[in-house]
Amino acid sequence: MSRPALNRLADALPxxxxxGWNRLLSLVALLCLWQIAAIMVDDPGLLPSPxxxxxxxxxxxxxxxxxxxxxxxLARVAVAFVLAMLIGSAIGFALGRSQxxxxxxxxxxVIGLNLPALxxxxxxxxxxxxTEAAAILAVTINKVPTVAAIVRENARALDRPLxxxxxxxxxxxxxxxxxxxxxxxxxxxxxxxxxxxALTWKIVLVVELLGRPNGVGFQIxxxxxxxxxxxxxxxxxxxxxxxxxxxxxxxxxxxxxxxxWRRA
Amino acid sequence: MSGxxxxxxxRDYADPKPHRVLCGIDLAIAEGEFVSLVGPSGAGKTTLLxxxxxxxxxxxxxxxxxxxxxxxxxxxFQEPRLVPWLSVLDNLLLVADPDExxxxxxxxxxxxxxxxxxxxxxxxxxxxxxxxxxxRALLVRPDFLMLDEPLISLDGALAERMRRLLNAHxxxxxxxxxxxxxxxxxxADLSTRILILSPSEGRLVADCALPPPDPRVCNDRTVSAxxxxxxxxxxxxxxxxxxxxxxxxEPKSSGAISRTG
Numbered sequence: 456m457s458r459p460a461l462n463r464l465a466d467a468l469p470x471x472x473x474x475g476w477n478r479l480l481s482l483v484a485l486l487c488l489w490q491i492a493a494i495m496v497d498d499p500g501l502l503p504s505p506x507x508x509x510x511x512x513x514x515x516x517x518x519x520x521x522x523x524x525x526x527x528x529l530a531r532v533a534v535a536f537v538l539a540m541l542i543g544s545a546i547g548f549a550l551g552r553s554q555x556x557x558x559x560x561x562x563x564x565v566i567g568l569n570l571p572a573l574x575x576x577x578x579x580x581x582x583x584x585x586t587e588a589a590a591i592l593a594v595t596i597n598k599v600p601t602v603a604a605i606v607r608e609n610a611r612a613l614d615r616p617l618x619x620x621x622x623x624x625x626x627x628x629x630x631x632x633x634x635x636x637x638x639x640x641x642x643x644x645x646x647x648x649x650x651x652x653a654l655t656w657k658i659v660l661v662v663e664l665l666g667r668p669n670g671v672g673f674q675i676x677x678x679x680x681x682x683x684x685x686x687x688x689x690x691x692x693x694x695x696x697x698x699x700x701x702x703x704x705x706x707x708x709x710x711x712x713x714x715x716w717r718r719a
Numbered sequence: 720m721s722g723x724x725x726x727x728x729x730r731d732y733a734d735p736k737p738h739r740v741l742c743g744i745d746l747a748i749a750e751g752e753f754v755s756l757v758g759p760s761g762a763g764k765t766t767l768l769x770x771x772x773x774x775x776x777x778x779x780x781x782x783x784x785x786x787x788x789x790x791x792x793x794x795x796f797q798e799p800r801l802v803p804w805l806s807v808l809d810n811l812l813l814v815a816d817p818d819e820x821x822x823x824x825x826x827x828x829x830x831x832x833x834x835x836x837x838x839x840x841x842x843x844x845x846x847x848x849x850x851x852x853x854x855r856a857l858l859v860r861p862d863f864l865m866l867d868e869p870l871i872s873l874d875g876a877l878a879e880r881m882r883r884l885l886n887a888h889x890x891x892x893x894x895x896x897x898x899x900x901x902x903x904x905x906x907a908d909l910s911t912r913i914l915i916l917s918p919s920e921g922r923l924v925a926d927c928a929l930p931p932p933d934p935r936v937c938n939d940r941t942v943s944a945x946x947x948x949x950x951x952x953x954x955x956x957x958x959x960x961x962x963x964x965x966x967x968x969e970p971k972s973s974g975a976i977s978r979t980g
Contacts, residue, residue: 620800623772623792624814624859634813638804716804716839 503685512689520674525693528663528670532656535594539651542595543602544644550603551610564607567600572658576665585666594658601654602647609643641713649706656698721790721862721895722750723771728780730766730921740766741778741921746914750785751893753932755906755913757949763921764899765797768865771897793861793894795869799848801840807851808836815858826854829884831877846873853881857888864896870905878905885909886932907946908932915952925952 486505493504503511515521550557550564576593583589613636621631663672671690678686728744731737740763748754756764769775770782773789784790801810811823827833830850840848853869866885870878886909889896900906906913909932915925927945 616796616798616800617802619774620794620796621813623774623794623796623865624855625791626814630813634805634809635802638802716841 499685500682501684503688508685508688508692511683511685512693515686515689521690521693524669524671524674524690525697528656528659528672528694529697531591531594531659531663531670532652535591535598535659536648536651536655538591538595539598539602539655540644540648543599543647544606544640546599547603547606547643548610548640551607552613557607564600564603567596568604570597570600572597572661576658576662580666587667590659590662590667593662594655597658598651598655602651605643605647605650606640609640613639638713645706645710645713649702649710652698652701652706656694660694722752722785723748723863723895724781724783724785725770726781726783728767728770728778728782730763730770730775730778739920741770744780744921744923746923748895748897750895752912753889753896753898753910755898755900755910756916757900757903757906757913758916758921759901759918762916762918764916765867766921767916768794768867768897768899771863772865790862790895791859792863792865793856793859794865795849795852795856795867797867799840799845799852801848801851801855803840806837806839807832807843810840810851811855811858814855819858823854823858826858827851830854830881846877849873850881853884860892861894864894866896866898868899868901871901882908890933903946903949907949913945913949915949925949 489505493499493502493507496502499507512521546564550561572593575596579589579593579596583592617635618631621635626635659670660672660675663670664676665672667673671694674690675687678684678690725744725746728741728746729739730741731739740761744767756767758764766775770778772792772794801807802813805813807827808820808823811826812820815823824833824836827836830853832847832850832854835843835847835851840851843851849869849872853866856864856866869885870881873881882905885896885898888894889909898906898909903913907929910929911931912926912928914923916922917924927949929945
């Protein structure tokens with residue numbers, strides 16, 4: 456193709472395709488690759504096609520299992536996520552603002568960050584039994600160090616002149632926290648929330664797989680026992696979709712709102 | 720009760736090399752005085768302000784407030800120190816009660832920022848941010864007002880209007896005020912007393928009382944004589960940032976002001 460023809464083709468394409476369209480095209484490409492791989496493998500028991508996976512998911516939906524198990528898992532994710540964010544933020548803030556505390560307990564954080572999730576889960580189940588509390592505790596313990604580490608870095612970098620200003624004017628501590636400190640921690644909290652959401656649900660699935668009688672993880676174990684790959688993929692995709700929806704509809708708009716002043 | 724007494728206040732810094740910023744400061748500021756602290760860069764003016772505000776506690780000596788505890792402060796820092804994610808109005812209300820909204824708006828109008836209430840600090844010029852900081856300091860009805868070069872980046876006419884505002888505020892409330900400035904004319908225009916800090920080792924080298932600026936009478940002979948004397952004292956100061964000025968001698972006073980060093 457000649458150079459002018461290439462230029463005309465380039466002109467004919469939309470100059471700026473929206474990010475959303477690009478993502479959609481990318482996902483369609485992934486589906487195509489999956490379909491091609493399924494045709495090449497030619498064994499629905501090993502790699503079902505996207506359509507077969509959709510049918511398996513629909514069957515679960517009609518039976519009422521899909522909504523129930525996804526809701527149970529989401530509830531566990533929500534509780535563990537909130538607990539981990541609250542505890543991790545408090546620990547991170549304390550370590551970031553106090554050199555003495557950081558020197559005393561910073562090492563614990565390193566251990567927490569490097570502790571395998573599986574070890575925590577197994578230990579919690581062994582020590583506290585196969586209970587809901589043990590499951591939530593295991594997920595929370597896994598997530599807390601990550602949140603604390605991110606918040607600690609943000610807390611260290613708090614704007615000292617602004618804090619001095621609030622001291623000089625004797626601004627009430629609650630007001631300093633909500634109007635001066637938390638907005639500065641917001642980018643770190645958002646980063647912790649986004650990274651944490653992805654991490655939390657993966658750990659929840661392992662927790663459910665190992666010791667809960669319901670939830671997406673439990674269902675995956677059941678499908679694994681029957682070598683039902685379509686069911687495993689259906690549940691996984693639905694849950695990925697839910698987490699992406701939370702990220703897109705909740706976390707991203709919140710992030711944009713909190714960072715609005717930077718663009719002013 | 721907002722007077723303050725400093726006894727033998729010494730402040731040393733370790734970085735970048737050990738040096739003394741304030742050296743044996745003995746000073747009493749009575750309630751209702753408008754005191755200007757004049758000195759070259761690095762003389763310790765801001766350090767003295769920070770000690771009084773309780774932001775620097777790593778000093779030797781004593782600072783005693785007349786009322787035993789620190790009075791309500793209004794402070795304009797060298798930088799505006801506005802919270803970047805709060806609107807100008809919310810920046811003012813951060814340090815005051817929420818029911819002070821109308822007063823905050825009035826003060827913003829007084830510093831010629833009416834219409835900028837909803838703007839974020841990043842949308843304002845440096846001079847506008849300084850004026851917002853000035854309005855914030857006045858909003859808290861301070862017992863003791865500390866102003867660290869509050870008018871430095873304002874153009875001549877605007878700075879003059881802000882000086883008139885400060886003068887009117889002092890005449891109305893008689894708020895004890897400590898103004899840090901390089902500008903002797905500005906100090907003489909606003910103050911009841913001018914203190915001079917030496918270029919090195921932060922000693923108080925002059926302390927001169929002026930008639931109250933109620934308002935300042937043009938060509939007041941006492942004031943003119945003091946200004947002339949202070950100018951003569953300070954014109955030989957080396958430029959800001961120069962080292963410890965070997966061989967520098969403090970000029971002799973002609974008697975219009977008292978020497979304290």
